[in-house]
Amino acid sequence: MANRISRRHFLGGLATVSLVSQMPVLGIASQHQRSEPITRPIPGSGEQLPVIGMGTWRTFNVGRDEKLLTQRAQVLKTFFEYQGTVIDSSPMYGTAELALGKALSKLGRDDELFAATKIWTSDTEEGVKQAKESRQLWGVERFDLLQVHNLVNWQAHLETLKTMKERGEVRYIGITTSHGRRLQEFEDIMEREPLDFVQLTYNVLDRWAEERLLPLAQERGIAVIANRPFQGGRLFDRFQGQPLPSWAGDAGCENWAEYFLKFIVSHPAVTCAIPATTQVEHMQENMGAQFGALPDPGQRSEMIRYLEEL
């Protein structure tokens, strides 16, 4: 594990303005600090991970904009306050890794950050350089998880990652896909390669992974990270104006973010979901999904049915 912000740093660093504007939420946050987050074991090691992580697609690519870097650091601070650990990024996301590294450095870190990034290049040698450069950008000694992004040159990169794992340069290795691309190939790799993690798209409307990939992950003992939990924000566009069902509270859902996220992480094969946001308020809502009750299988079916009828 890499490092994570301490509570002392967090409380000491809060600006007056944000203290005033976020008083009610801080009350909830401190409740969550006292609560135990819902966790899932990584099948290969038994190590527990909180079920809500943080993605950085679009949200942390802010260039060298100091104002936005400070604001994103506030988002990250909120994530840590709610006991988040898993952060996922990629060299593909522009300056996201640079912004993450600056925010982590500003906040201070301890050993609970679970740092995950990807290799995204068609060049095999470049893959090794990319992993090194990402380490420098994040400011971590080693990554907890390195993944081959969207199966780009996966044969060569996976061999590199296996070697790095043997040498102790990375703890876990995996592959990713999104939007349902190259599913058959993805499944073939899961069947024959020694993967610790897979990352794929899974949300309440995109459930194709339930057919083969999620059962296969359970069978093979592979941890699953769910990306695009809000369909890139489209789920909010479609449903946010609608009321939550009357039984949402029984399923542990207080808002739409929890509804979408708890649906995902209540699938027994899913290890964690990685929503991305630019807003502290949205981060607070997202992180609420790793506390309290999870929907049972019957409620999960109701969740799907309710959305389909809206």
Added chain:
Amino acid sequence: MRWDYSLADLVMFTPEVYLRLFSRFNEAAWPLHLLALLGGLAIPFLLSRPLPLFRHVAIVLLALAWIYTGLGFLLEYYSPINWPVTYFAYGFVAQAMLIGAVAGWWHPVGRWPSGGARAGILWLLWLLCLLGLPWLTASAADSWQALSLFAMTPDVTVVATLPVLLLVHRRVRWLLLLLPLGWCFFSAATLLALETAGLMVVPALGLVAGLVLLFLPSWSEPG
């Protein structure tokens, strides 16, 4: 195989970050805005003079506008969040050289019309680019500091160049339209993906006008 990509999935930044580029660049570039504005106003005036030297100076000013936009806004600010922009940044420098070589030397640009409907239309377009279009980004960002000025930011610089290209002989004009058309397409697609329809007006206008320019005869005045 399922494929449900949308254009928005291919853009790696948010509208907020895009609009902040303009205010950050303007803050850093001040007071070059005054030079850009003066240079912009001088170009039609210089092009309308009978002495070819004045027109050469106008072409140099236009080329400088492309270079500064490419190396300043595009390379320093925009390319870190959107990697294809790096190629366009160098493309803008190449376009500046091409403008100099073609419109300054090979087939020198003709005279800006001194009167009549054509002069009125060209001046209207030029002033729209210089003083009107820059406010679109400012309006979207809700901050006048996010103005997108000619000679500093790409969309307006590209669109403002089109009236000048109308004074170039049609036989060689297409050469000078390749990059502007490519940029307008790229920029319009990006802004469409960012769901900032209001900002798309400028590159969309450039795209349509650039295509029309491929077929229009030169509007330059003899002399």
